[in-house]
Amino acid sequence: MHGTQPDKPVALLRTSLIRAALALAVIVCGLSLRWYGFPLGLPAFVVKYGGSLLWAxxxxxxxxxxxxxxxxxxxxxxAVVIAVVVEFSRLVHTPWLDAFRLTTAGALLLGRIFSLWNLVAYAAGTAFGDWIDRLATTHALVGCAKAP
Incomplete structure (x- = not known):
């Protein structure tokens, strides 16, 4: 059963809560990188593709x-399918969609400019998500199993 998720409702809830907390932390990191990366002097590559990695x-x-x-x-x-669909959706231009992309929410959720390099960042971000999820949920569930 390697790689499978727990079947017990309490374990599923615990896993979902851990993932939600991790997602919130990743969102804070991503927004911080996008808002403060340039003022802190980070290279454009780090700000652009680091944000894409964190988005994935x-x-x-x-x-x-x-x-x-x-x-x-x-x-x-x-997650990869969602990322690829969102990236390729940038090639679709309608007035309402382009107007949404010009908003902060639109830029953060959908992005504005198509780039194949984003697909590389998304793959890395998905792998990073798998890694931190594995660390966090495995340790939490092992700790839960050891509790009296």
Missing amino acids: TMVFLLVGVLLPRLTRTQIAAI
Whole structure:
């Protein structure tokens, strides 16, 4: 059963809560990077693709929150599909969609400019999400099993 998620409702809830907390932390990191990266003198590459990496990590974690019974591999596959669809949606231009992309929310959620390099950042972000999820949920569930 390596790589599978726990079946007990309490364990599923605990896993979802851990993932939600991780997603919140990743969102804070991503927003901080986008808002303060340039003023802190970080290179444009780090700000641009670090934000994309963190965005994909957030997607991985949120998919895991919504679908806690799936394996990490299944969660990663769904997260990658979402990332690819969002990236390629940037090639679609309608007045309402372009207007939304000009808002802060639109820029953060959908982005503005298509880039194949974003797909690389999304793959790395999904792998990072898998790694931090594995660390956090494995340690939390092992700690839970040892509790009296």
